[in-house]
Amino acid sequence: MAKVNKALFWSLFAAGGTLTAFVFPVLALITLIAAHGSPPDGIPEIMKFEQMQGLLANWFGKLAAFGTVSLALWHAAHRLRVGLHGLGLRADGLVAVVGYGIALVGTILAAYWLVQI
Amino acid sequence: MSAVQLELEILRYDPEKDQEPHFQTYQVACQEEWMVLDAINHVKDEVDTTLSYRWSCHMAVCGSCGMMIDGQPKLACKVSVKDYANKKVRIEPLANFPIERDLVVVQDDFMEKLKRVKPYIIRKEEQPIEAGEYKQSPAELKKFKQFTLCINCLCCYAACPEYALTPEFMGPAALALAHRYNTDSRDQGLAERHKELSKPEGVWDCSFTDTCSIACPKHVDPASALQQLKIATTVQWYKELIGMGDK
Amino acid sequence: MAYVRPVSKTTWYLKDRNYTIHMINELTSVFIGLYALLLLWGIGAVASGDKAYYQFFLECLTSPGMLVLLWVTTIVIFYHAIAWFKVTPKAMPIQKGEAFVPGGVIAGAHYVIWVLFSLVVLYFAGVF
Structure with a gap:
């Protein structure tokens, strides 16, 4: 897994990098606002449960959320693998298995939870 | 024509004598329009004939005078001495290649x-x-x-x-x-x-x-x-x- | 014998400014990964229902430690986007007729789409 299919992992990395560049800034901004904007009752004004559920209830929302989370995980796993190799960590095979393993588990979990919503 | 003073620190390596390379310093009074290659040629012609390096066209076409100048890979014929006026400049063979002799690398x-x-x-x-x-x-x-x-x-x-x-x-x-x-x-x-x-x-x-x-x-x-x-x-x-x- | 100069496998990226910038770019992946995990956590929380979503997800985000992490993550995510758009023209040049479309135009188009998309999402999220 670590040595073969570099094209596969690179394509996921490249797709994830592009997608996160477009999508992550605004999502992170919304999360940040939600985390800050707690009124005294502790419930933020945005990112309410009904809103999130509504967003993820339809198939378009599910697909978008699945693609974003999964590709971002594969992007991060691959880039971190390259980065750690650059930092001098020579256990490349182990880093690859752990990183890609997390991305794979995350991908499956995302699909599992999204289907339930 | 004003002169530009250059202190060249050139990495020397003689495979028959040296265990490892060492720097040798040359003071060169350059003409203003010289390229770094001209300064090295001056050393070779006037100061130290034992210096080895590659060069040919002096017009960034032949690609033989690539070397590390102040830590960066450059063509010696394409860099003006004025960029390094009154400074110490380190001249080393291209990084990442084995050194054959002085500034000559194994390609x-x-x-x-x-x-x-x-x-x-x-x-x-x-x-x-x-x-x-x-x-x-x-x-x-x-x-x-x-x-x-x-x-x-x-x-x-x-x-x-x-x-x-x-x-x-x-x-x-x-x-x-x-x-x-x-x-x-x-x-x-x-x-x-x-x-x-x-x-x-x-x-x-x-x-x-x-x-x-x-x-x-x-x-x-x-x-x-x-x-x-x-x-x-x-x-x-x-x-x-x-x-x-x-x- | 030709002499082979030693190369540091652990500190090379400190030797040159461009190497350092590259290493910083690579390490943005840590925060991209963290935020992806946060999104995954959120999806799991939504799947677990109303109460769990607030108690085990949204309220956790408001703790001081989490806020600091979110701020850093957001800044790194913006940096990642800018760094990514900057090099996209190199990976995907566009030829129109004989000439190539200038890199600045390709990157600029990315920025326009990015800003419009972000504004639409902010609007539907109820931020304004």
Whole structure:
């Protein structure tokens, strides 16, 4: 897994990098606002449960959320693998298995939870 | 004509005498319009005839005077002494290559890699002479023209940290040339080159630091070629996966 | 015998400014990964229902430690986007007729789409 299919992992990395560049800034901004904007009752004004559920209830929302989370995980796993190799960590095979393993588990979990919503 | 004073610290290495290289300092009074190569030539002609280095054309065409100047890979004939006026300048052989003697490096590794990317037009079937030439539009030529400008000076290899860490990596210039032939409308060798390029030490050791392109004195932009080559290699890999590999 | 100069496998990226910038770019992946895990956590929380979503997800985000992490993550995510758009023209040049579209135009188009998309999402999220 670590040595073969570099094209596969690179394509996921490249797709994830592009997608996160477009999508992550605004999502992170919304999360940040939600985390800050707690009124005294502790419930933020945005990112309410009904809103999130509504967003993820339809198939378009599910697909978008699945693609974003999964590709971002594969992007991060691959880039971190390259980065750690650059930092001098020579256990490349182990880093690859752990990183890609997390991305794979995350991908499956995302699909599992999204289907339930 | 005012003079520019240069203190050259040149890395010296004599394989017959030295265990390891050492710096030797030369004070050179340069003329203002000199390039660093002129200052080194002055040392060779007037001060120390034992100094070894490569050079030929003095006009950034032959690609033989690539060396580390103040830590950066540059053509000595293309850098003005005025850039280093009244400073100490370190002159070292190109990084990431074994030192043959003084500023001369061993280039065998690159020569061998160059062969492996098959930098020539590959046809599945040569068309007979009577059929005439392979035609190409100006737009088709423009597509790869930039990548033909490489003079094999190897500044990009000296700038590439991945080549330093993984000497098996095919490296910028060889891969840029592979891309140059892959994108030539007359060429049909993409699938054949893919065998070499798709290996880990092919395109995949490149982590896109862009330093090869920053170093390139001919603005070939090998980093750009390499990213395009990664996309092409990925497409080819997916094609072969579904059994449509042949271009 | 030709002399081979030693290369540091652990500190090379400190030797040159461009190497350092590259290493910083690579390490943005840590925060991209963290935020992806946060999104995954959120999806799991939504799947677990109303109460769990607030108690085990949204309220956790408001703790001081989490806020600091979110701020850093957001800044790194913006940096990643800008760094990514900057090099996209190199990976995907566009030829129109004979000439190539200038890199600045390709990157600029990315920025326009990015800003418009972000404004639309902010609007539907109820931020304004």
